[in-house]
Amino acid sequence: MKITSNTHYCFIPNSNISTEDTKALVEKHNSNEQIDLSLNKLINDLNVPNTKENEEIIKQMIKENITVNKENFKTIKENLSSFKALSKFSNEEIKLLNESIDDIENKEVRQVLREIYINKNGKNIENILSDLKSINLEEKDLIFLFKNNLKLNYQNIKTLDDFLKKGENLEKTLDKLYQIVSNSKETSKCEIKAIIKNIIKDLSYSKEINLNEIKNNLELLAKKINIKERIYSDKEELSQINDRLNFLNTLSNESMYFQIPFQYNGYKNLAEITLSSKKSKTSKNKKEISIFISLNTHNLGKVESLLGYCDNRLNITFSSENEKIINMFKKNESKLINNINSIGIKDININYKVKLKDRFNILEETKIDYANFDIRV
Known part of the structure; x- marks a missing residue:
């Protein structure tokens, strides 16, 4: 799958304990102490x-x-x-x-x-x-x-x-919209249905996902609904759909968070993608690029992958609710490494994690800078 974008976002770190993780825990402890000191001062300053x-x-x-x-x-x-x-x-x-x-x-x-x-x-x-x-x-x-x-x-x-x-997502929202316009006699419904089809990519035929194209289609869809809303009988539901589309559009503009519905071999899936770029704490004048992808799949359940790239080193963490899926990833690790080597990245570290209940949470996002992406996953 190829993801292209002029934008990016952030992520949450993995839980495997290593030397780097120990250092991170120490940094986190020191950071919490600094926050506590700042907290007392700010409470006094704010009165x-x-x-x-x-x-x-x-x-x-x-x-x-x-x-x-x-x-x-x-x-x-x-x-x-x-x-x-x-x-x-x-x-x-x-x-x-x-x-x-x-x-x-x-x-x-x-x-x-x-x-x-x-x-x-x-x-x-x-x-x-x-x-x-x-x-x-x-x-x-x-x-x-x-x-x-x-x-x-x-x-x-x-x-x-x-x-x-409550489990709402863009795929469900677009499905509701498609049903509303399909049941309508409005002549412009074909235009709205065409935009929806452009958003829901079929990866069985094309492996490329252009985030900017999806974002532009969502913005166009929201504008079309706003114009046509008054002529449909399901005005209230259309209004709610429009609010959700505008909400996601704002998130993609401000935080570079994307929900991407797609099809593969006839089955519907949903990807949540966040992109970020920030200055590296370990390498001066270097940027650390992070990509987090959360997939709701038909055959494998929820699968998450975190990619962190800095100074020619790629860290990957795969997470799944099912240990059997993790074992399947491990069996294919050498093949994945060879494929990544073929695009010029030699320093690769791969971790695995069984993740039972917690999930990626967009509330944990931070502000980021802008960067260009052309990443193969």
Whole structure:
């Protein structure tokens, strides 16, 4: 599979204990000590109570390289507290409210709560109350949205929760859209269906995936839906689909995270790809390139691979939920090494890991620089 892009992103390290890993653990310990020292100072500077929640917000902001100042802290803290307050409303309390709040799904959460308390409006919060109660919102969730320039509103919080915790993905979203337009008599449906087909690549015939092309098609699809939304009978569902597409488009722009639905030998699969480039800690003036690929496959289940390249050295970690799959990878290791050698990379280190429950989490992303990629996996 060939992946081409003008963009990139980040990843989470493996768990095999080695000399390098031991050094990393020491660095992490020292880093945590520095964070604790910074934490106490920042709490004093911000003049906020020294609570566990405040500490966690500041700690996550530091880890994500977000400037810790009064304005940023206030934005995250107030929206987090407001969301928790809204989720505790009862139907009896909502009945006492007056008018509905316009565009309540897209208003910042703290603005919604302010409207309820000051003007006693918000009758339509009843429409989203069950979702509010079902979402387990954490500090890192809001910080992720904030870092990626996504508004801290109900719609983005719900979409993030759907993708990360409730199993929603681009493949399912496109399937729903395809069904809606297929059942419609609208003459322009062929155009939308053609864009969907361009996004879902069939790797049985072509091994190349162009991330920029997919990204451009998603943006085009979102624009088409926005224009045609009013003429379809499933307006509400189309609106939700459009919100999800725009959400993923923003992530690809800000964090270089991609969901790629594809077909292989007639079976549907989904790839999550993150790309990053950062300065190496071990080699001066060198960049470390990381590519993380998570595949939901028909025959092998979930398979993840992490590739790290720096100073002509390639580190690869394969992860699977099934030890038999890991053993299959090990049996084919020499063939893989020979193929990589053929493109000029000689220094290769391969690790394997059985990964039972945890999965790659886009909440752990960091800001990155831009680089060009032409990587064969």
